[in-house]
Amino acid sequence: MANGLKLGSFEIFWLDGGVFELDGGCMFGVVPRALWQKKFPASDDDYIQLSNTPILVKTPDANVIIDTGLGNKLTDKQKKIFRVTEEWDVEASLARVGLSREDIDHVILTHCDFDHSGGVVMQNEAAELELTWPKAIHHVQRAEWQDVLAPHRRAVNSYWPVNLDLLRGSELLNLVNGEAEPVVGVKMALTGGHTKGHQAIWLSSEGEKGVHLGDLFPNHAYFHPLWITPYDNFPLDSIAQKEKLIGPAVDEKQWFLFYHDPYLLAGKFDRDGKVVEEFALGDQVR
Numbered sequence: 001m002a003n004g005l006k007l008g009s010f011e012i013f014w015l016d017g018g019v020f021e022l023d024g025g026c027m028f029g030v031v032p033r034a035l036w037q038k039k040f041p042a043s044d045d046d047y048i049q050l051s052n053t054p055i056l057v058k059t060p061d062a063n064v065i066i067d068t069g070l071g072n073k074l075t076d077k078q079k080k081i082f083r084v085t086e087e088w089d090v091e092a093s094l095a096r097v098g099l100s101r102e103d104i105d106h107v108i109l110t111h112c113d114f115d116h117s118g119g120v121v122m123q124n125e126a127a128e129l130e131l132t133w134p135k136a137i138h139h140v141q142r143a144e145w146q147d148v149l150a151p152h153r154r155a156v157n158s159y160w161p162v163n164l165d166l167l168r169g170s171e172l173l174n175l176v177n178g179e180a181e182p183v184v185g186v187k188m189a190l191t192g193g194h195t196k197g198h199q200a201i202w203l204s205s206e207g208e209k210g211v212h213l214g215d216l217f218p219n220h221a222y223f224h225p226l227w228i229t230p231y232d233n234f235p236l237d238s239i240a241q242k243e244k245l246i247g248p249a250v251d252e253k254q255w256f257l258f259y260h261d262p263y264l265l266a267g268k269f270d271r272d273g274k275v276v277e278e279f280a281l282g283d284q285v286r
């Protein structure tokens with residue numbers, strides 16, 4: 001049985017949601033290469049690795065998944081374009097902690113871009129599409145869902161109908177108006193910034209705390225509020241939210257959970273952005 005990160009009575013696991021590579025310039029934008037390469041490793045042609053790890057939070061009350069990975073519906077051409085180096089396999093990683101897809105009670109989507117919602121719908125053995133988490137309530141901010149239904153020109157490239165159509169009109173879809181706490185100690189709130197309806201998640205159990213800032217803080221290099229991805233549709237909102245949210249969480253010694261970081265699954269930081277405690281891939285004993 002795998003060991004996760006303990007946070008009070010919660011245990012947190014990072015599942016195999018697929019790994020792909022992007023041009024580092026596409027991820028770091030206005031930050032010069034000479035700076036970002038000191039913080040994050042790159043290949044010879046300046047590509048960086050992005051894991052896409054659904055985060056399983058086991059609480060005494062429920063099993064919660066935050067974001068869903070790349071899914072198993074990418075075509076060979078898409079896998080080549082996105083330089084997929086590891087495939088999505090959430091069933092195998094759930095089995096390692098003694099769970100199946102049916103055991104998940106809640107799915108929280110930070111937002112609906114394909115790299116976060118790709119695992120909402122999967123292709124089964126009969127090559128049919130089905131909801132990956134058939135018993136889970138799926139929590140999406142209402143503002144995000146409105147953009148999914150009527151995407152602006154830029155968002156249309158990242159909200160893929162194949163990932164989200166089965167949720168349309170489904171009783172498993174819960175639209176959140178700003179804030180919600182569907183499970184004791186698991187709270188979500190609207191941040192905007194990366195997308196209009198992007199949300200963050202706060203975990204709290206027995207005095208220990210963690211925060212998942214989604215794509216506002218995709219990997220450990222993005223500590224500085226001005227380091228945001230060029231994919232952010234509302235960059236000034238991203239900066240404002242990071243300025244508001246990161247400092248207090250640092251002072252409270254909260255764990256920052258990462259979705260896109262192949263090196264650091266979770267970390268605690270000091271005010272200068274130095275990692276003072278870490279939970280890495282090797283710590284999640286298999």
Ligand SMILES: [Zn+2]
Binds near residue numbers: 113115215260
């Ligand atoms: Zn992302």
